[in-house]
Amino acid sequence: MEYQDPERVRRQGRCVKSKVMDIYVQEVMYTTYTEQLSHDAKLSIQQLASAFPTILSKAVKFLNAAIPPSTWLRLYQAEDTEEHGEVGGSFGNRPSFWSQNTTR
Numbered sequence: 001m002e003y004q005d006p007e008r009v010r011r012q013g014r015c016v017k018s019k020v021m022d023i024y025v026q027e028v029m030y031t032t033y034t035e036q037l038s039h040d041a042k043l044s045i046q047q048l049a050s051a052f053p054t055i056l057s058k059a060v061k062f063l064n065a066a067i068p069p070s071t072w073l074r075l076y077q078a079e080d081t082e083e084h085g086e087v088g089g090s091f092g093n094r095p096s097f098w099s100q101n102t103t104r
Contacts (some may be wrong), residue, residue: 034042055076062072 059072
């Protein structure tokens with residue numbers, strides 16, 4: 001990318017305000033980076049991003065119930081097993097995030 005240095009972009013007067021310039025640079029970097037990702041990587045990102053609202057909601061419930069964060073992973077795994085009827089669950093024919101990133 002030609003304009004990787006935010007200060008250089010600002011000095012050249014391409015953006016009036018710092019916040020606008022920061023958003024612009026983030027968008028350009030995102031677009032440039034995602035074009036280089038493989039199809040599988042894009043699917044994994046989409047899977048994790050779509051799960052975020054549910055995970056966040058459950059984390060808030062765990063906090064409100066005073067459940068120690070050290071036990072959350074096991075609780076998430078238990079729910080995943082119940083929801084999918086198998087250890088770790090799945091996304092289509094792809095293994096879930098939890099089954100890929102934990103040791104049993």
